[in-house]
Amino acid sequence: MSALKVHNSLTRKKEVFTSITPGHVGLYVCGPTVSGESHLGHARPFITFDIVFRYLQYLGYKVRYVRNITDAGHFEEEGRAAEDKISTKAILEKLEPMELVQKYTNLYHWAMRAFNNLDPSIEPTATGHIVEQIVMIEKIIADGYAYVANGSVYFDVEKYNTDFSAKGMPYGILSGRVLDEQIDSTRELDNQEEKRNKADFALWKKAPPEHIMRWVSPWGEGFPGWHIECSAMSTKYLGKEFDIHGGGMDLQFPHHECEIAQSAVCNHKIPARYWLHNNMITINGKKMGKSYNNVIKLSELFTGTHPALEQAYHPMVIRFFILQTHYRSTLDFGNEALKGAEKGLRRLWEAYENLQHLSITSDIATDEALNTNVLQLVADFDTFMNDDFNTAKVLANMFELVTIINGIKDKHIAPNAISSSTLTLLQTKMKIFVEEVFGLQPLQQQNNDKVDGVIQLLIDIRKQAKLRKDYVTSDKIRNELAGLGIQLKDEKDGSISYTLA
RNA sequence: GGUUCCGUGGCCGAGUGGCUAGGCAGAGGUCUGCAAAACCUUCUACAGCAGUUCGAAUCUGCUCGGGACCUCCA
Numbered sequence: 001m002s003a004l005k006v007h008n009s010l011t012r013k014k015e016v017f018t019s020i021t022p023g024h025v026g027l028y029v030c031g032p033t034v035s036g037e038s039h040l041g042h043a044r045p046f047i048t049f050d051i052v053f054r055y056l057q058y059l060g061y062k063v064r065y066v067r068n069i070t071d072a073g074h075f076e077e078e079g080r081a082a083e084d085k086i087s088t089k090a091i092l093e094k095l096e097p098m099e100l101v102q103k104y105t106n107l108y109h110w111a112m113r114a115f116n117n118l119d120p121s122i123e124p125t126a127t128g129h130i131v132e133q134i135v136m137i138e139k140i141i142a143d144g145y146a147y148v149a150n151g152s153v154y155f156d157v158e159k160y161n162t163d164f165s166a167k168g169m170p171y172g173i174l175s176g177r178v179l180d181e182q183i184d185s186t187r188e189l190d191n192q193e194e195k196r197n198k199a200d201f202a203l204w205k206k207a208p209p210e211h212i213m214r215w216v217s218p219w220g221e222g223f224p225g226w227h228i229e230c231s232a233m234s235t236k237y238l239g240k241e242f243d244i245h246g247g248g249m250d251l252q253f254p255h256h257e258c259e260i261a262q263s264a265v266c267n268h269k270i271p272a273r274y275w276l277h278n279n280m281i282t283i284n285g286k287k288m289g290k291s292y293n294n295v296i297k298l299s300e301l302f303t304g305t306h307p308a309l310e311q312a313y314h315p316m317v318i319r320f321f322i323l324q325t326h327y328r329s330t331l332d333f334g335n336e337a338l339k340g341a342e343k344g345l346r347r348l349w350e351a352y353e354n355l356q357h358l359s360i361t362s363d364i365a366t367d368e369a370l371n372t373n374v375l376q377l378v379a380d381f382d383t384f385m386n387d388d389f390n391t392a393k394v395l396a397n398m399f400e401l402v403t404i405i406n407g408i409k410d411k412h413i414a415p416n417a418i419s420s421s422t423l424t425l426l427q428t429k430m431k432i433f434v435e436e437v438f439g440l441q442p443l444q445q446q447n448n449d450k451v452d453g454v455i456q457l458l459i460d461i462r463k464q465a466k467l468r469k470d471y472v473t474s475d476k477i478r479n480e481l482a483g484l485g486i487q488l489k490d491e492k493d494g495s496i497s498y499t500l501a
Numbered sequence: 502g503g504u505u506c507c508g509u510g511g512c513c514g515a516g517u518g519g520c521u522a523g524g525c526a527g528a529g530g531u532c533u534g535c536a537a538a539a540c541c542u543u544c545u546a547c548a549g550c551a552g553u554u555c556g557a558a559u560c561u562g563c564u565c566g567g568g569a570c571c572u573c574c575a
Contacts, residue, residue: 287569393515396523
């Protein structure tokens with residue numbers, strides 16, 4: 001079997017993946033900031049790296065998957081007036097930050113479960129690691145790469161760049177930026193005057209009196225900077241150097257660049273060997289993001305309650321939609337595309353279920369070419385996934401197999417065209433890739449025995465009506481069941497099956 | 502302005518030199534009492550121009566168009 005290759009943003013090349021510790025993989029992915037509800041754009045990295053997590057396990061690795069929750073910082077709740085935060089009301093009327101954080105963490109977990117994303121091995125919170133962050137900042141100050149200014153601490157990017165360029169780790173190594181070029185282009189920010197250099201970034205921010213999230217530190221009351229939590233937590237749980245760091249492309253600069261700088265000072269190494277970045281979901285060609293005011297929240301997506309949505313979309317449709325594209329490409333949202341994904345997924349799933357019920361007794365294939373073709377299509381699942389997780393190509397192969405599966409079921413293809421061992425392999429591999437690697441689930445609920453009994457009864461009545469040529473009755477049964485979302489299908493052999501919408 | 506990516510048929514998308522992915526939609530057909538489903542066949546492509554090459558969607562240059570990052574952002 002071919003070796004797994006991944007596109008490493010650090011080297012801008014596709015590289016063979018080898019883990020630091022044989023048999024084990026350390027995977028860190030930047031999780032959500034829980035100051036608001038997750039939207040479709042957020043779904044992409046979590047589904048993308050869920051596939052990475054699942055596939056690495058399929059390859060036999062024991063994976064420690066760390067995905068943080070950012071619950072510290074300068075937060076404002078969506079739609080809540082800013083003055084709430086600085087009010088002097090009784091404590092129960094005030095916005096309690098951990099209450100806000102809890103609310104959105106719960107919503108986030110709800111969405112992750114709906115997508116059938118596996119739980120990460122460790123889900124550390126920034127607020128739970130204030131001490132680790134402070135220790136790390138102290139180390140950076142002690143080494144001379146950070147300075148205190150008016151209760152805040154800033155990272156000295158210029159000094160870092162000078163010293164660490166000599167060690168092969170210039171600031172900008174990940175994003176391909178040259179420090180000198182960007183100094184002029186950095187815009188004005190708050191408290192800019194505290195920084196020695198515009199490119200410097202905060203490790204610790206002094207909390208103004210009205211700020212409600214604050215912790216005691218050697219530099220006074222404040223809260224951690226935007227990048228330090230990931231460095232502190234990835235080091236704690238995965239070590240000074242680990243295998244894969246993932247996240248959205250928009251995090252490449254400055255977030256991941258800053259992480260590298262912080263960790264390099266403390267641990268003398270670039271923290272991760274492979275940096276994987278997923279591309280954005282766009283809407284009308286523009287990135288979905290809160291600054292563009294074009295986000296569709298996951299709850300809106302699942303219920304169809306957003307002006308841009310023509311209908312509700314099942315979480316599995318979203319998952320499938322995302323898998324149809326390679327993770328490094330942008331993916332454009334649209335109702336037509338989502339509806340197409342829904343239909344495609346239904347077709348795939350139905351054939352997948354039918355496949356599990358097929359049986360072939362002969363181990364001699366009567367159609368050698370078809371048999372070979374099936375074996376190749378299945379073998380390529382691994383080949384394509386090993387090529388930087390090309391889920392789109394795997395799905396294309398699956399759909400070619402769908403046609404063959406349906407052909408055998410409908411007897412367009414001879415029952416013994418493929419051998420029983422080929423069928424068994426097909427059944428096994430499809431199950432592994434559809435359910436375990438891709439994490440897909442059926443759109444409809446599992447059939448309930450009682451409901452099934454009722455429907456079978458109606459099917460029998462309809463059959464009898466048809467024999468009498470009483471099409472009024474048979475069509476009534478068919479049409480009214482269809483109205484309830486139950487679709488009857490007359491099979492080639494005269495039997496009738498049904499699907500629930 | 503700096504860095505960088507992209508432009509594939511009605512829609513979403515795969516694809517880095519030759520073997521025209523795939524899904525959805527459209528058209529015709531088979532099956533069916535009629536449908537649906539399924540299956541078979543089929544129409545729309547590689548932004549434009551020039552170049553390299555026996556041969557380019559794929560390499561090079563230019564033009565046009567769009568995006569991302571440089572600020573919280575998946």
